[in-house]
Amino acid sequence: MDRRRTCRLIIGVALAALPPWMESARAQPAPAAIEHIAPLTPDERSLVERITLADERIRTAVGAGQVRVITAQVELDKSEAEAFLAGTSSTPPTRRVTVFVLGAQTNKAVRALVAPAQNRVLAVEPLSASDVPFVRDDADQALALVKANAGVRSAVGADLDKFVVVDSGSDARVPFAAQILPLRSTAPNDPCTRDRCVDVLFRTENGYLGIRAHVDLTTRAVSVIRGGG
Amino acid sequence: MRQMSWCRWLLAAVLLPAAFAQASAQPAAPANVTIGPARFLLFCPNAITQNFPTSGPAVTTWLICWHEVAGNNSIANPNGLVIGPVYFKKSPAAPFMRILWDMRVSDYFVPYHPGSPRFYDLSLFNFVLAPVSAADCPASVGGSPISPHVCKQVHDRGLMWKDWASVRRGEEIVLWGAIDAANYRYVQEYTFRDDGIIIARMGATGQNLPSQPTVTHVHNAIWRVDIDLDGVVNSAAHLKHLENPTNPAGTASDTTTPLATAQGFTWSARTHDAMEVTNPALKNAQGHASSYQFISLPTGGGLTQHFEKFTQNEFWVTPYNPAQFAAKNLPTYVTGNPPVQNRDIVVWYKGSLHHHPRDEDGVYDKTRTWIGTADVMWTGLMLMPHDFFDCSPFYKPACP
Numbered sequence: 001m002d003r004r005r006t007c008r009l010i011i012g013v014a015l016a017a018l019p020p021w022m023e024s025a026r027a028q029p030a031p032a033a034i035e036h037i038a039p040l041t042p043d044e045r046s047l048v049e050r051i052t053l054a055d056e057r058i059r060t061a062v063g064a065g066q067v068r069v070i071t072a073q074v075e076l077d078k079s080e081a082e083a084f085l086a087g088t089s090s091t092p093p094t095r096r097v098t099v100f101v102l103g104a105q106t107n108k109a110v111r112a113l114v115a116p117a118q119n120r121v122l123a124v125e126p127l128s129a130s131d132v133p134f135v136r137d138d139a140d141q142a143l144a145l146v147k148a149n150a151g152v153r154s155a156v157g158a159d160l161d162k163f164v165v166v167d168s169g170s171d172a173r174v175p176f177a178a179q180i181l182p183l184r185s186t187a188p189n190d191p192c193t194r195d196r197c198v199d200v201l202f203r204t205e206n207g208y209l210g211i212r213a214h215v216d217l218t219t220r221a222v223s224v225i226r227g228g229g
Numbered sequence: 230m231r232q233m234s235w236c237r238w239l240l241a242a243v244l245l246p247a248a249f250a251q252a253s254a255q256p257a258a259p260a261n262v263t264i265g266p267a268r269f270l271l272f273c274p275n276a277i278t279q280n281f282p283t284s285g286p287a288v289t290t291w292l293i294c295w296h297e298v299a300g301n302n303s304i305a306n307p308n309g310l311v312i313g314p315v316y317f318k319k320s321p322a323a324p325f326m327r328i329l330w331d332m333r334v335s336d337y338f339v340p341y342h343p344g345s346p347r348f349y350d351l352s353l354f355n356f357v358l359a360p361v362s363a364a365d366c367p368a369s370v371g372g373s374p375i376s377p378h379v380c381k382q383v384h385d386r387g388l389m390w391k392d393w394a395s396v397r398r399g400e401e402i403v404l405w406g407a408i409d410a411a412n413y414r415y416v417q418e419y420t421f422r423d424d425g426i427i428i429a430r431m432g433a434t435g436q437n438l439p440s441q442p443t444v445t446h447v448h449n450a451i452w453r454v455d456i457d458l459d460g461v462v463n464s465a466a467h468l469k470h471l472e473n474p475t476n477p478a479g480t481a482s483d484t485t486t487p488l489a490t491a492q493g494f495t496w497s498a499r500t501h502d503a504m505e506v507t508n509p510a511l512k513n514a515q516g517h518a519s520s521y522q523f524i525s526l527p528t529g530g531g532l533t534q535h536f537e538k539f540t541q542n543e544f545w546v547t548p549y550n551p552a553q554f555a556a557k558n559l560p561t562y563v564t565g566n567p568p569v570q571n572r573d574i575v576v577w578y579k580g581s582l583h584h585h586p587r588d589e590d591g592v593y594d595k596t597r598t599w600i601g602t603a604d605v606m607w608t609g610l611m612l613m614p615h616d617f618f619d620c621s622p623f624y625k626p627a628c629p
Contacts, residue, residue, distance in 0.1 A: 073298050073308065075551055078330065078573075082461075085264055085272050085314070096551060113552045123552050131557075134354045168409045169357035169378070179411035182353035183346045186536050190345065199346060201411055201439050208412060208439040210597035227440030 040097065045071055047116045048097050055112070055121040063106035070135055072098040077115075096122065100132045107218060129218070130184050130196055139165045139180045142198050142215040146178075149222040152213045156202060163202060177203040191216055199225070264316055264325045266292060273314075275375070279402045281423030283383060288623060290318040291421045292325055295404055297358060297378060298333070308333040308351065308554075309358050310379060310406040310417045313455065317425060319618055328521065328612075331455040332429060335556035335577070337408075337415055340535050341438070341446040347537075350410040352555060358417075359409040379406045386422060389623055397623055399423050412436040415450070416605060424622060428526070429454075430609030433582055435602060437590050442599055447533045448582040449540060451556035452610065453575060455549060458508045458521055461573035465546040467494050468522065470501040490566035493542030493559065493577075496525045496532055504544045504576055505615070514628070517616035523576055524611040533581040540579060549573035580608035 040048070049069045052058060080093035094117050102109045109132045113123040143165055146152050153160050162176040179201045185192040195218035202209040212225045269276050273294035280287035293315050298308040313331035318324070337350035350356065358378035366372035366380035375381045382403040389399035405418040416432030431450035438444065456463060465488045472481035485505065496502045504523040511519045525532065525543065534541045538560040546569050547553065547562045559577060584606065591601020620628035 073554070078461075078549070078551065081272070085268060087268055098552070098554070111552075125552070131353075131555075133352065136355070167357075168355060168411070169359055170409075171360045180354065181346075181348050181350070181411050183348050184353075185345055185347060187344060192345075203412075204598065206594070206596075207591075207598040207600050208436050210440055210442075210593055210599060212438075212440045225440045227442075227444075 040071060040074060044095075044097075044116055047119075048099060048114050051114050051116065051119060051121060052099050052101060052112060055124070057124045058101055058110055058112055058121065061110045061124065061126055062101050062103035062108045065103060065105035068102045068104060070100040070102070070133060072100060072133065094118070100127075102129055102132045128194065130192070130194060132196070134180065134182045134196070134198060136165065136167065138182075138196070138198065138217060139178075141217060142180055142200055142213075143178050145215055145217075145220055145222050146200050146213045149213070149224075151224045152211075152222060155211050155224050155226070156209065159204075166203075173205075175205050179203060191219065191221075195219060264292075264327070266325075269294070269314075269316070277375075277381070277402070277404075279383065279421065281400050283400055287318075287321060289320070289423055289425065290325075291402065292316040292318075293402075293404070293421060295379065295419075297376070297406070308335070309356075309408045309415075310404065310419070312404070312419050314457070315421070315427075319425060319622065326459050327457045328427070329454065330457045330461075331453075332419065332427075333453055334415075334417055334431065335451045335453040335554060337410070337431070338449040338451065338535075338537070338540065338557070339446055340537075341441065341444050343444065346438075349557070350413065350415065351408065352557065354410075356408050356410045358406040359414060361406065375404075379404060389424065390621075395625060399623070407432075410435075412439065415448075418609075425614040425617060427612040428609060429612075430526070430607050431580060431582070432605040432607050433584070433603070434605040436599055437586050437603060439599060442591065442593075443586045445583070445585045447535070448584060448606075449533065449535075449579055450581075450608065451539070451559075451577060451579045453554060453556065453577055454523070454612075455573075455575045456506050456521065456612075457573070458506055458519070459511045460508060461549070462510070462571050463506050463508050463574050464488075464570045465574055465576065466505045466507070467544075468501070468503040468505050470499075472499075487570065488546055489568060489570050491545075491547045491563040491569050492566075493545040493563065495534075495541075496527075496543035498527075498531075502544070504546065504578075506574070506576065509571055513616050514619035515616070519617040520615045521617070522613045522615050523578060524613055525578075525580070526609045526611050527580065528607050529581075529583050531581065531583065532579065533583060543579050545577040547575050547577070549575050578610045580610060582606045582608050 048071060052069050075096050077094040083089035084093055094115055097114045099112050099114055107129045109127050109129045111125050111127050112121050114121050147160055163178040166174050166177040166179060180198040182198050195216050197216050200213040214223045214225050266278050269292055277293045279291045281289045295312050298311050311333040313329045315329040316325040317328050336352045339348040339350055360377055361374050361380045366374045370382055371384035372380055372382045386399045386401040389397045401420050401422040403420045405416055408415040413435035418430040420428040429452055433448045467486040469484045505520045507518050507520040513519050532543050539557050545559050548567050548569050553562050590603040591599050594600050
């Protein structure tokens with residue numbers, strides 16, 4: 001009995017001697033973890049597109065007709081993120097999304113900053129259509145134009161139809177991989193100073209073929225670059 | 230006897246976790262602490278806490294958040310491996326101090342000597358980080374993949390100092406991934422050293438441009454560094470070394486020119502141009518204004534300029550703007566001379582690799598397929614603390 005009492009006493013003293021920070025850690029409920037920059041969910045992306053397309057400034061800037069919305073990086077509101085980090089706020093910081101909008105018929109484009117949680121467009125700035133980033137659809141379109149071009153077919157041969165677009169970062173073993181490199185020009189007489197242009201590369205299992213296909217997606221023109229070396 | 234044993238186990242169960250927690254906890258933090266590792270982990274679940282030295286009591290500690298800004302079919306304009314926020318503890322008793330909010334490559338710009346093509350290898354397509362494996366990131370060099378695309382290496386970095394009686398080697402943590410830009414790979418490498426230095430480097434490797442594999446070109450990397458030295462109120466200055474080699478007195482001087490408005494300036498190998506970032510409220514124990522200096526790390530002897538205005542300066546400073554991430558728009562960002570003194574600022578830096586192809590890069594085979602690879606070439610910048618510590622941080626005795 002004495003031993004049990006002694007034991008209880010020792011444990012009681014030990015618990016009482018626990019540092020105060022451990023006490024406070026037990027007492028305060030921790031705020032939930034947040035993902036610093038989580039990718040956009042499909043719902044968020046749809047919301048961002050709706051907000052973008054509803055904005056009068058954007059509609060006016062890109063003109064009438066079909067438009068293309070390309071979603072880019074997600075950033076956090078810096079002051080809100082600072083407050084969260086400092087512990088003065090437990091509210092996760094607002095996410096802001098950069099979007100590019102391209103008028104398919106007008107070839108006019110803007111970049112916009114959208115706050116989906118606030119349901120509004122924060123900023124809009126015009127930019128050249130050639131500054132709108134290229135996405136997989138552009139690569140697919142470029143390869144389709146290349147496959148329909150007699151000059152490229154003659155240069156690549158019968159294997160041309162076997163080439164497929166390979167996504168960046170893929171470690172898939174693809175025997176006939178087509179890859180695109182976006183490019184711009186500065187020469188006044190070069191259409192790619194204003195048009196959306198890409199080069200298409202052809203990679204086989206042995207290495208890269210010694211030609212490229214140059215594609216002006218705006219005018220749908222294709223040419224073969226054989227080069228030297 | 231049995232009862233005492235049970236009692237001992239219970240006591241141990243109560244006290245051991247407390248003892249472990251006490252041992253691993255940072256020393257009692259001063260009142261001005263604004264950030265702790267636990268809070269940081271809520272914000273950035275993949276944060277890394279790195280003590281230096283890696284064995285024995287910690288002298289300095291980095292708290293590093295990293296993430297991938299990756300693209301997919303409809304997400305464009307990714308930046309790959311993005312660093313930030315980053316905090317640093319300069320001594321066991323010091324609080325964590327914010328150094329960076331965000332550091333990333335804004336773009337890789339690659340013009341070829343004939344004037345065309347001119348590639349934008351990061352901003353114009355959804356290029357993402359390539360997979361890394363144990364072959365990229367072997368344990369034998371302190372490596373461990375921390376995601377399918379990012380390698381962490383913690384290792385010796387060579388001599389830190391050597392004097393008449395003693396020597397000390399330094400250590401560093403390196404995070405890297407490689408952008409898969411079709412025929413090229415751009416290594417995005419960020420190093421955090423035990424002495425508070427941060428190094429950002431671009432490594433370029435891969436297969437030379439199909440159809441023009443022997444045409445000389447330049448790989449430019451433009452970094453966007455949202456520096457927050459102990460908070461967002463910062464200022465920038467242009468540092469320069471001045472020396473007239475015809476002056477027989479052999480004297481030299483340094484100038485520090487505060488930058489009042491957003492602008493760019495060039496780097497010169499003769500004048501050691503650098504950018505210094507200070508926080509007006511931050512001083513070390515000696516009362517000296519603490520700073521981080523942005524220092525060029527050119528390899529291959531130079532930094533190139535091109536027709537595009539954004540390539541015509543190595544250093545730029547702009548006010549923080551959440552919509553400004555594009556290096557090619559830098560001339561627009563400085564238009565109107567927005568003020569940059571005592572406010573949240575962003576520093577931009579351009580490094581260049583002059584790639585003069587050589588037979589070692591590869592050769593065509595009989596079917597005109599290019600066989601070979603260009604080995605990695607590097608360029609980058611260093612962020613060096615200046616009057617940030619109170620004295621040599623890893624010297625034998627404590628600060629006098």
